[in-house]
Amino acid sequence: MPTNVLGQELQCCCRQPLTGFYRDGYCRTGADDKGLHTVCAQVTEEFLKFSKRMGNDLSTPRPEYDFPGLKPGDKWCLCVQRWQEALEAGVAPRVFLEATHSSATEWVDFHDLQAHAVIEEL
Numbered sequence: 001m002p003t004n005v006l007g008q009e010l011q012c013c014c015r016q017p018l019t020g021f022y023r024d025g026y027c028r029t030g031a032d033d034k035g036l037h038t039v040c041a042q043v044t045e046e047f048l049k050f051s052k053r054m055g056n057d058l059s060t061p062r063p064e065y066d067f068p069g070l071k072p073g074d075k076w077c078l079c080v081q082r083w084q085e086a087l088e089a090g091v092a093p094r095v096f097l098e099a100t101h102s103s104a105t106e107w108v109d110f111h112d113l114q115a116h117a118v119i120e121e122l
Helices: 045-053 080-089 102-106 110-115
Strands: 037-042 075-079
Touching: 037 080, 037 102, 045 080, 075 080, 080 102, 102 110
Parallel strands: none
Antiparallel strands: 037 075
């Protein structure tokens, strides 16, 4: 099992809705994951609007991709670059460090992730 940004075993981000590049609930990544879906976040209305403005509408259901659409409060494996863009825009959602893949720190500063951490059990 891959590790999280805390150096521990990666925990499941969410199964309802089923998230992750591999749609297994984990923010794992691999050679096929060009977006690097490694940050487990709890999306907000502000973030969803920001993502839509940036060209990635995460709130509209897409049944052809078995995607229910996200609503504020949902957990989702975000692309690490999009999370960084949201941070710079002041709308970064909270993150679950236990479920955020260790490779995320190659793109974002661990202290920024830590400053946005949700302090509760998954």
